[in-house]
Amino acid sequence: MESFVFPGNIEPEISLIASQPIPYMRTAAFSAIVKSSEQMLLNLIGCPNGRIIFYTASGTGAMDAVVANYVSRSNRIFIISGGSFGDRWRNICDYYNLPSTLYKIPFAQDIDYEDLEREVALKRPEIFLCQHHETSTGQLFNLEKISAICKKYNVSLVVDVISSFLADPLNMSDLGIDICITSSQKGLNIAPGLSFVILSDRLSSVTFKANGYYFDFKENLKNLQRGQTPYSPATTLFLQLHERLKRDVACGVDTIISTVRKRALYFRSLCKQYGWKVPAETPSNCITGFFVNRNADILFEKMIEKGFYIMPGGTPGYFRVSHLGIQDEESLSELARTIHQIELL
Amino acid sequence: MESFVFPGNIEPEISLIASQPIPYMRTAAFSAIVKSSEQMLLNLIGCPNGRIIFYTASGTGAMDAVVANYVSRSNRIFIISGGSFGDRWRNICDYYNLPSTLYKIPFAQDIDYEDLEREVALKRPEIFLCQHHETSTGQLFNLEKISAICKKYNVSLVVDVISSFLADPLNMSDLGIDICITSSQKGLNIAPGLSFVILSDRLSSVTFKANGYYFDFKENLKNLQRGQTPYSPATTLFLQLHERLKRDVACGVDTIISTVRKRALYFRSLCKQYGWKVPAETPSNCITGFFVNRNADILFEKMIEKGFYIMPGGTPGYFRVSHLGIQDEESLSELARTIHQIELL
Numbered sequence: 001m002e003s004f005v006f007p008g009n010i011e012p013e014i015s016l017i018a019s020q021p022i023p024y025m026r027t028a029a030f031s032a033i034v035k036s037s038e039q040m041l042l043n044l045i046g047c048p049n050g051r052i053i054f055y056t057a058s059g060t061g062a063m064d065a066v067v068a069n070y071v072s073r074s075n076r077i078f079i080i081s082g083g084s085f086g087d088r089w090r091n092i093c094d095y096y097n098l099p100s101t102l103y104k105i106p107f108a109q110d111i112d113y114e115d116l117e118r119e120v121a122l123k124r125p126e127i128f129l130c131q132h133h134e135t136s137t138g139q140l141f142n143l144e145k146i147s148a149i150c151k152k153y154n155v156s157l158v159v160d161v162i163s164s165f166l167a168d169p170l171n172m173s174d175l176g177i178d179i180c181i182t183s184s185q186k187g188l189n190i191a192p193g194l195s196f197v198i199l200s201d202r203l204s205s206v207t208f209k210a211n212g213y214y215f216d217f218k219e220n221l222k223n224l225q226r227g228q229t230p231y232s233p234a235t236t237l238f239l240q241l242h243e244r245l246k247r248d249v250a251c252g253v254d255t256i257i258s259t260v261r262k263r264a265l266y267f268r269s270l271c272k273q274y275g276w277k278v279p280a281e282t283p284s285n286c287i288t289g290f291f292v293n294r295n296a297d298i299l300f301e302k303m304i305e306k307g308f309y310i311m312p313g314g315t316p317g318y319f320r321v322s323h324l325g326i327q328d329e330e331s332l333s334e335l336a337r338t339i340h341q342i343e344l345l
Numbered sequence: 346m347e348s349f350v351f352p353g354n355i356e357p358e359i360s361l362i363a364s365q366p367i368p369y370m371r372t373a374a375f376s377a378i379v380k381s382s383e384q385m386l387l388n389l390i391g392c393p394n395g396r397i398i399f400y401t402a403s404g405t406g407a408m409d410a411v412v413a414n415y416v417s418r419s420n421r422i423f424i425i426s427g428g429s430f431g432d433r434w435r436n437i438c439d440y441y442n443l444p445s446t447l448y449k450i451p452f453a454q455d456i457d458y459e460d461l462e463r464e465v466a467l468k469r470p471e472i473f474l475c476q477h478h479e480t481s482t483g484q485l486f487n488l489e490k491i492s493a494i495c496k497k498y499n500v501s502l503v504v505d506v507i508s509s510f511l512a513d514p515l516n517m518s519d520l521g522i523d524i525c526i527t528s529s530q531k532g533l534n535i536a537p538g539l540s541f542v543i544l545s546d547r548l549s550s551v552t553f554k555a556n557g558y559y560f561d562f563k564e565n566l567k568n569l570q571r572g573q574t575p576y577s578p579a580t581t582l583f584l585q586l587h588e589r590l591k592r593d594v595a596c597g598v599d600t601i602i603s604t605v606r607k608r609a610l611y612f613r614s615l616c617k618q619y620g621w622k623v624p625a626e627t628p629s630n631c632i633t634g635f636f637v638n639r640n641a642d643i644l645f646e647k648m649i650e651k652g653f654y655i656m657p658g659g660t661p662g663y664f665r666v667s668h669l670g671i672q673d674e675e676s677l678s679e680l681a682r683t684i685h686q687i688e689l690l
Binding site: 009 | 346348350351352354355357360361362363364365366367368369371372374400401402403404405406409410412413436437440441528530536537538555557558559560561575576577578579580581582649654656657
């Protein structure tokens with residue numbers, strides 16, 4: 001299969017790492033892998049003095065962990081929702097009976113940042129939860145503008161960068177983000193199963209809540225000082241992560257992002273050629289979300305029959321193609337041609 | 346490395362599955378893998394009409410999930426602790442401010458079941474949390490006797506079978522166990538990263554608590570009806586799991602367990618030969634825990650240098666060797682010989 005869903009196509013050398021004999025995690029060698037992965041990831045995300053909590057869990061596990069450890073009933077919570085992942089922040093807060101203000105953005109549109117500032121000035125939240133890229137629509141939000149508002153009104157900024165990290169420029173320190181979360185199978189392009197909470201050094205003296213045993217920040221941070229997780233981690237994924245991070249550091253963030261961007265722009269030129277509307281006002285480089293013109297009801301299954309994974313979009317006629325992982329102009333052209341052939345059936 | 350820690354040595358055909366192109370989880374094909382894995386696992390554990398929740402998480406994640414979803418402050422909770430995993434049940438209950446009675450068993454000893462019954466008769470608990478095999482000491486508890494007490498006093502029985510499943514005989518229905526938990530890297534002998542909560546059909550009408558978003562039983566069960574997990578699962582591990590379960594079903598539980606048992610008995614004969622004391626009163630087939638006579642302080646690292654992973658034991662001079670995964674008498678003899686050589690240094 002050619003995969004245009006996360007994590008995309010992976011280099012055989014990285015894939016094969018998952019088949020190596022499984023290392024024992026309670027060794028100095030494994031601790032060294034964890035410690036070195038932590039520092040590389042911190043450098044890549046622009047937070048060299050921060051800390052990272054590694055979870056064997058999906059990205060939603062990391063979102064849950066942030067709310068359970070960092071958000072209290074006493075905090076005034078402000079949530080941006082531009083789709084199902086923004087709604088997930090809200091659902092998690094509701095689940096724990098944490099009242100929040102939901103600021104809804106219409107499908108695939110950008111935020112009206114002046115209106116957002118008025119709302120923030122009115123509500124005076126203490127914690128701001130948002131996505132950098134709302135993966136369900138393809139819309140990228142402007143973190144510089146969000147960050148400026150949060151700084152002005154002294155709001156703690158928490159950003160889900162699950163699908164924007166290593167696809168769109170991001171520097172935690174410059175933006176003054178307190179917490180970012182991401183996961184293994186997006187920009188890091190390895191198998192799913194690991195997620196990460198990146199804590200800025202500004203939080204080093206914060207006392208976290210204790211509301212989730214497995215996800216507890218304090219217990220995880222204590223163990224990570226010696227390069228260990230408190231419970232058995234997905235060791236094979238850690239080995240893949242370590243190799244990927246070494247390659248990413250060698251390549252450099254700017255080159256990685258510009259490569260993803262080129263693919264995204266190329267595929268969008270094909271969308272234009274075939275007459276598929278890309279609704280995102282300022283799309284992320286991570287995916288292209290687009291409306292096909294015909295046969296949307298059979299497209300997903302027919303594409304699998306023809307050897308392509310693409311993502312259904314949740315909105316009728318809407319599909320998403322990831323630009324992460326191995327792909328080139330030729331493979332994107334073939335993908336678009338195949339979608340078009342199904343439209344013509 | 347020769348691995349005598351979990352998951353042990355794995356057949357190359359199973360290992361290589363983790364390196365296959367990564368499947369997209371939102372497909373009928375992936376749902377079929379999840380559904381078929383669920384039924385095979387239910388059959389292997391003797392609970393054909395139960396349900397399984399699959400978590401991308403370690404076994405502790407599944408323990409956390411059980412306490413967060415099934416145990417309330419209003420329940421009288423009774424915990425068996427024969428070591429660090431029994432203590433973990435207690436720690437999780439303490440973490441959530443759930444008062445419990447801790448019934449302590451001395452290191453590597455069996456339970457005095459008559460005394461246990463007196464305590465249960467006195468405390469009249471509603472929920473009983475225990476291990477089948479206390480992995481930190483090697484001691485196997487008698488689930489027939491525990492189950493008889495729970496049935497007599499109408500206590501709901503929850504058992505961590507993380508390291509006994511497919512190592513020691515276990516039939517959930519016969520024993521009247523309400524919930525079992527296990528994980529991918531023990532008897533199932535695949536990479537770590539998945540854990541499982543197995544719910545007996547007696548719980549089909551129970552309303553679970555909502556105290557952990559990622560681990561929420563209700564949300565997970567709703568999605569599993571169509572063979573899906575609510576959040577991105579560790580798909581590569583699911584592929585390994587499916588193949589492993591097919592092989593286990595074809596082989597049969599009795600054959601699997603008798604193979605593990607033969608290895609355990611053989612290694613214990615070597616322990617006797619070298620004068621290493623095995624303290625467990627009724628040891629599980631899963632591991633052999635033993636005291637070496639000399640050089641315990643350098644043994645773990647020296648064994649790694651010589652190409653063997655064994656488990657340090659937490660008690661001075663005490664080590665553990667797993668009997669899961671590929672191993673034969675020759676490899677066990679070489680292992681014992683190597684340990685002895687280090688004793689003689």
